Amino acid sequence: MVYLEEWPVFWSTVQRMYFNKPNKTRYSVKYRSKDGKITLKVTDDQECLQFMLHPNQDLEKLKTINAWFLANMSTLSTEKSAV
Known part of the structure; x- marks a missing residue:
């Protein structure tokens, strides 16, 4: 397991992994x-990636990744969504 400390690196790696x-x-999300x-x-x-969020500062990042995965995992087509 790799802990990434920079959001842009984590976010781009997650998108690449999913596509x-x-x-x-x-x-998964763990509190x-x-x-x-x-x-x-x-x-x-x-490959396993982890990222630590601080709820007071990073709640928008959690909303972003949840919305992105929900949009991509629920589509029947193979189009790639960029949120």
Whole structure:
């Protein structure tokens, strides 16, 4: 598992991973109230990326990735959506 510290790097890598293997890529969101942090995890069973969010500052990033995955995973066509 690789923790990426820069959002643009994480975001571009996640998009590349999804477009290369859309049927294998999945993501999860984990909140630890003890630390007050959110962890995003994206994997395709060969590569695993993680990114730590701070809810007070990065809530918009969580909304962005959730909306992007929902839009891409729910479409029947193979068009690639760029949110």
